[in-house]
Amino acid sequence: MKKGIFGAQLIALASLLGPCAQAADIKIGLAAEPTAMDPHFHNLTPNNQVVMHIFEPLIIANSKFEWKPGLAESFKAINPTTWEFKLRRNVKFHDGSAFDANDVLFTMCRVPTVVNSPSPFTLYTKAIKEMEAPDPYTIIIKTAEPYPLLPNELSSVAILSDTLIEGEKVTFASAGCKISHAMPTTADFNSGKAAIGTGPFKFKSFTKGDRIEFVKNDAYWGKKPAWDQVIMRPIAAPGSRVAALLSGDVDFIERLPTQDSARVKADPNYRIADVIAARSIFLVMDQFRDVPPGVTGTGNKNPFKDVRVRRAISLAIDRDAIVKRVMGGAAAAANQLLDKSFEGGDTKMAPLPYKPEEAKKLLAEAGYPNGFAVTLASPNDRYVNDAQVAQAVAQYLSRVGIKVTVNAMTSSSFFANRAKYDFGFYLAGWGAQTGEMSSSLRALVATQNKDRGWGVSNFGKYSDPELDKLIDEAMVTVDTTKRAALLAQASKRSIDEMAAVPLHSEKAVWAMKKSLSYEARADEFTSATNITPSSK
Incomplete structure (x- = not known):
């Protein structure tokens, strides 16, 4: 009897909670598949927009290219060639390890070592001549000459966990860092072995030609995303991408084909977001x-x-x-x-x-x-x-x-x-x-x-x-x-x-179900964190 009452109570509770009790998943149709899950392998939008769900930079660019604190909670120029970054405390990587300055030093050491990079991220790190950590939550960066765009450029460099080199203490050297442990390979990131970030989502799987899957990072330091799971499917053919949206196979697509724009706009079940x-x-x-x-x-x-x-x-x-x-x-x-x-x-x-x-x-x-x-x-x-x-x-x-x-x-x-x-x-x-x-x-x-x-x-x-x-x-x-x-x-x-x-x-154009809204980004990134439920 008690068991039956308890079961009835659960049913009643689920009824009261309604949709909130359901897992909130978002299915996204991508126009191009990333070539790797390594955040330092290929400086290409399809790669960058995907890996930044897992990893984060020191400085974050919002949808309007305004620079906001990321893993660095503040930054300032001490003089024309010296920058101070104060790091965010109480941030955890997905494996539970704590974020600190050594992770930043390791990351900047790793960027120039990536093998066979088609378009390297050294474009954003070459100005750095000296880097040191006077304490675990401060990074001092020196450039050979005044370099006002350093914070902007660091927004493109994803920070890795030093657990990938077993926590080895790192000394940065622009000519090449001396690290005894082997650097993680691109294959390590593709398999998920090295895909350990601080971002709002955790790596679940990367199946080339099929899908990329993330799950919510419940321990995320920032605003929690609306989605428990993100499924990204590469659908290169524009017609197929639209068909997937209209059939319900996906909830959201990027790069709405120009020939389908008028049709989707006219359908009351969908909405469009765009920006130059x-x-x-x-x-x-x-x-x-x-x-x-x-x-x-x-x-x-x-x-x-x-x-x-x-x-x-x-x-x-x-x-x-x-x-x-x-x-x-x-x-x-x-x-x-x-x-x-x-x-x-x-x-x-x-x-x-x-x-x-x-x-x-x-x-x-x-x-x-x-x-x-x-x-x-x-x-x-x-x-x-x-x-x-x-x-x-x-x-x-x-x-x-x-x-x-x-x-x-x-x-x-x-x-x-x-x-x-x-x-x-x-x-x-x-x-x-x-x-x-x-x-x-x-x-x-x-x-x-x-x-x-x-x-x-x-x-x-x-x-x-x-x-x-x-x-x-x-x-x-x-x-x-x-x-x-x-x-x-x-x-x-x-x-x-x-x-x-x-x-x-x-012009970047996204299309989605009417129940969703999107903060269109001038960098063209498709970001699950920018997709939110909408009642309008």
Whole structure:
């Protein structure tokens, strides 16, 4: 009798609690699969947005690129070359170990050691010359010269647990740290063995080609997420991603295809969130080899070394038409490598014109009156309508005599081949994770310099000492207004020389069930912590 009464009480209690008693799960459809769960392996949005559910940086960028305390509860510049970070106390890693300064030292030592990184995170750590921990909750970082963007850049570096090296005490050295234990490998993170962070979610599984699963970190130091479990499914095909949302297989998708936008907006069961993103799509040309891969009909010359050819390529492309017809309006025609609305953009720069006849004249002046042939490589599942944009570019270039064959491939193949310099001409994108122009300039068109972490995605090997000088001066200018002016100058020079040919800035678009809402992020990150239940 008592047993029956107790059972009835449980049923009644469950009834009273209602939905709150149910496990709150969220299923997310991703447009691209991360190449690894290693937070220092590949500086790519699909990777970064996923691993940051598990790991956290010292400084956190919110949806508007405002810098907030993360694992560092405060930070300040003691002088132009010295920064003090006060670390958050009472933070635990997912394995229960305590977070302190040694974890930060270990992390910064590990970043430059990652094997076979297609796009290393040294871009964000190379400025650090000295680092020490005067106590367990203070980090002092010194740079060789003033470096005002250090806090911004550290927002991209996920902090690891020193339990991965059995708690060995670390002394940082910019030339290479001496650590007796073996560094964790990318495979260790993919298996979950090393996926130990402080973030709001814990690693559950990573099954390539299928799903990534997280569970809520009940011991999280910050605001608890709304979800007990997060299931992320890579669904590269845009139509399939929308179908998964409409069928209920997933609750939320990123990169709503432009062709489906009107239909989803009109359906009262769904809602959309969007924002102009800190990402530009551009063309890169090989400017270092005598004969680039895929180029023919030039008499064994490299046409891309001639600025007239680079300018002709730009003039041949109707960006407004691509935005309207290919992107469905979900983009803004670009005139530089980051939209002018972000810090360091040249707000006075005119739109890049569409002048095909002038393009033909420049090609003739450069010695190519009949044009030439080239292969344009592009991913087909990484950026919004990337393969279609590449095809449109090919059609425009063909009208001025440049015969283009598009070689579109999966993003995993594209980035692996690009890292081997297999392309002479390619389409790609860059998201400025610091929310300002120096990120794009240093990564894409600054002269490659491994020691400084510059040119990490400059696979055309463009090099211009005058441009480097402007970027360099900006990077040591503490005054925000003066730094922005220098970056604008550098941006203009990169366009004058067509170091890379910008096409458009993407608009990030998410679609979801009406019962959800999303705080759209300018960094394009899909973050389960930004997804919340909605009654509106």
